[in-house]
Amino acid sequence: MHAAIQLLQEKWTLHIVRALLDGPMGFNELGRAVGGCNPATLKLRLDHLEELALVTRTVHSYMPPRTSYALAPAGVDLQRVIMAIDGWGREHLPSARPHG
Amino acid sequence: MHAAIQLLQEKWTLHIVRALLDGPMGFNELGRAVGGCNPATLKLRLDHLEELALVTRTVHSYMPPRTSYALAPAGVDLQRVIMAIDGWGREHLPSARPHG
DNA sequence: AAAAGCGCTATAGTTTGTCAAGTGCCAACC
DNA sequence: GGTTGGCACTTGACAAACTATAGCGCTTTT
Numbered sequence: 001m002h003a004a005i006q007l008l009q010e011k012w013t014l015h016i017v018r019a020l021l022d023g024p025m026g027f028n029e030l031g032r033a034v035g036g037c038n039p040a041t042l043k044l045r046l047d048h049l050e051e052l053a054l055v056t057r058t059v060h061s062y063m064p065p066r067t068s069y070a071l072a073p074a075g076v077d078l079q080r081v082i083m084a085i086d087g088w089g090r091e092h093l094p095s096a097r098p099h100g
Numbered sequence: 101m102h103a104a105i106q107l108l109q110e111k112w113t114l115h116i117v118r119a120l121l122d123g124p125m126g127f128n129e130l131g132r133a134v135g136g137c138n139p140a141t142l143k144l145r146l147d148h149l150e151e152l153a154l155v156t157r158t159v160h161s162y163m164p165p166r167t168s169y170a171l172a173p174a175g176v177d178l179q180r181v182i183m184a185i186d187g188w189g190r191e192h193l194p195s196a197r198p199h200g
Numbered sequence: 201a202a203a204a205g206c207g208c209t210a211t212a213g214t215t216t217g218t219c220a221a222g223t224g225c226c227a228a229c230c
Numbered sequence: 231g232g233t234t235g236g237c238a239c240t241t242g243a244c245a246a247a248c249t250a251t252a253g254c255g256c257t258t259t260t
Contacts, residue, residue: 138217140218163225
């Protein structure tokens with residue numbers, strides 16, 4: 001539990017997982033999808049997530065560089081957490097667009 | 101969603117809420133319960149949580165100082181999130197003691 | 201031929217969190 | 231009755247985390 005919180009409170013981690021729920025992505029694409037994470041932090045997070053087997057990294061070609069990141073099963077299981085956060089946020093956080 | 105993640109990824113926030121799920125606590129007591137958060141950060145977080153109405157602060161006496169922090173309804177609702185994280189952690193994170 | 205994009209890495213700079221000490225007062229202890 | 235320790239914090243110097251920007255070698259697009 002402590003370890004899980006520790007992991008999830010690292011900046012961008014949850015955003016990364018949420019973005020990857022929409023399907024595999026390349027490095028820069030992912031950076032944009034999460035809302036502008038800088039490459040240094042992004043790589044740090046992805047390495048960490050790969051190490052913990054939440055994410056898999058697949059190199060399609062070295063030159064030109066082409067890589068994709070995808071959620072592993074453990075990562076997909078975080079969807080429950082993300083949905084819980086989403087639900088809570090909608091209910092309790094002031095929304096920018098109350099209706100549309 | 102973005103705002104919710106933003107909030108929950110601040111260091112100690114989830115630990116604080118989890119600790120308060122066990123009941124109201126004083127400032128220093130809470131600091132110990134979350135595992136050693138420093139008072140500066142702790143106050144910052146509590147102020148933020150109070151502002152967002154996740155936590156209520158009650159002053160019982162000014163001198164000697166006696167204050168307690170408790171979860172407001174919006175804070176209690178985070179229990180779903182915390183349980184989701186807990187469940188995920190147990191299933192997917194290497195545990196220090198696999199059985200007891 | 202020039203420009204833009206890929207997946208990164210390096211470096212410097214800003215933000216965020218930490219440690220230690222200290223405040224003013226009271227309760228308990230010796 | 232004087233000392234110690236605890237309460238809820240605050241302050242200020244420091245370290246760790248994160249950010250912005252530039253650049254690499256190469257291909258694709260214009």
